[in-house]
Amino acid sequence: MDSTVITIPVSEPPVVGPPTKEKKKFKLPKIFNTIICFIKDKIRNKQDMRKLIHSIKVGVSLVLVSFLYLLNPLYERVGDNAMWAIMTVVVVFEFFAGATVRKGLNRGMGTILGGSLGCLAAALAQKVGGIGDSIIVSISVFIFGVAATYFRMIPSIKKKYDYGAMIFLLTFNLVVVSGIRAEKVLELARERLLTIGMGFAVCVFISLLVFPTWASDELHDSIASNFLHLATSIEGCLDEYFKAVEEKENQPTSSISNCKSVLNSKSQDESLANFANWEPWHGKFGLYHPWDKYLKIGDLLRELSAAILSLKDCLRSPKQPSSTMRQSIRQPCEAVGVSLAWTLKELGENIKEMKRVQQADMIAPKLKSMSLELSSVISSSKLEQLENVDGLAIASFIFMLMEMVEKVEKLVKEVEEFGDLAGFKDQ
Structure with missing residues (x-):
């Protein structure tokens, strides 16, 4: 019986040499990694x-x-x-x-x-x-x-x-x-x-x-942005008030957190104005910049903010007039709201850019005419024919709008005077 010989290849033994040294990567101590991660997590905005x-x-x-x-x-x-x-x-x-x-x-x-x-x-x-x-x-x-x-x-x-x-x-x-x-x-x-x-x-x-942080810049930008916050709040309140009932239930309530922040900004404004008085000349602010005017404008903004919050309370009252009754006064009230919001945005932009209010002579008469128009709405026969609850609710809403118009009139005069004292440039 023939036998088959199978040749098994013999592998050469591995060459044993000195152990190779692995390169160790440099690692920061754990405490430093923790600090770096903490700083990266915190630095998210300016x-x-x-x-x-x-x-x-x-x-x-x-x-x-x-x-x-x-x-x-x-x-x-x-x-x-x-x-x-x-x-x-x-x-x-x-x-x-x-x-x-x-x-x-x-x-x-x-x-x-x-x-x-x-x-x-x-x-x-x-x-x-x-x-x-x-x-x-x-x-x-x-x-x-x-x-x-x-x-x-x-x-x-x-x-x-x-x-x-x-x-x-x-x-x-x-x-x-x-x-x-x-x-x-x-x-x-x-x-x-x-x-x-x-x-x-x-x-x-x-x-x-070295990278100075100026209180004057902080105060200037804060006051200018507050105008925009209040304008947005007015638009949101009026938009919510005149929505249909079913639309109002399906859509979120307008946020007035910015309005509340303006109302609580008195101490911050006073501190920033005090610090700004000690700062030397820099950038767009001279040595005799009227910092007290910022405080007066801030007080008027807070008064307007309180009026907006009162207007918001009219929306939250359980005794609301019917949607049909609200639609009857929608056109004049929305016209007033749009005008107020535009005026506030214009004033805030003028302060931010340090420009004079060019249309001040036109804004004041327009606001007065709007106030008279709202007065005529209250005294119209439409409201006299309403039930006591509906008439009182709508009258309260319109009175708050009239109050806001008066506040904005004062703001226009104050900003115009501020521009003259601060030497704002013409547009």
Whole structure:
């Protein structure tokens, strides 16, 4: 029996060499990846970017004033007083440039005045000596403490110089009390004032020259955009009021969140106007820009916002006139609403672009004629023939429209006067 020989190939043994080293990829520590992801998640709009830039500016300022400690030549000149420069950066650097300048100047004035008077009181106490020095220090601390605290409660001073009065009170007490036991109180006050000035200079330089955030721009854009918000709210309210019942149930209610934000903007406007007063000349704003006019216009916008909210309450009232009755006054009311919305948009655009209201002479008579037309609608025989509930509901709605027309008339006059004071350009 023949046998078949099958040849099995013998593979060569693998060459054993030194183990190959895999290249390790560099990986950031987990904490850094977490921070980077957090920053990417937060930076989604312009406001978040501004916050990040402000944070970086504060960090850079702290590094610069820390050199007073880190560099031996600087430390030999200022010594432990360098801590006052770091403290100044921490308490003075604000988000808006005007707020930083305001706080820095207040701190400087309060430090100089408080330090000077404190040195005088301490020197006088040292001259008297004995138990008389304690009496003089106690009397001076009491008098200036009472005076500074009282002035801080005056509204005009509290609005602009509250921080300066607080720093004055703090500096005066520190200097006059420590001056009794310090031999070189004048030299100590001078060195501290020097380091505080260094910290303030760093804050002002970084705040004004490195991606500055101007409170004036924020206030200007906010007031201009509020006109558009209210115009949109008026259009939405009228559109909702005159919809058919079945359409009204199937469509969402118009949002008036912007209208409520305008109503609650008083404190923000006042703060921005206060900061803007401290800002230097920049861009389109001069040194004597009428910032108070923004506050007056803002007050009128809030009054108009309250009227719009009252108009909204008419829509929410359970006692509503029938759709047929509402359609009978639809044409004049919608004409008024369109005119009001157009006027508000025009005023807001003029403020934003800093242009004069060219058609002010035409807008005012038009608004008055609309008010008279609404009055004629209320006194027409159509409303007299309605039932008491329907007539009262429609009359309330029209009265609120008339109130809004009066508010817009005042806004037109105020914006026209604002353009003259601010030197707005002709279109």
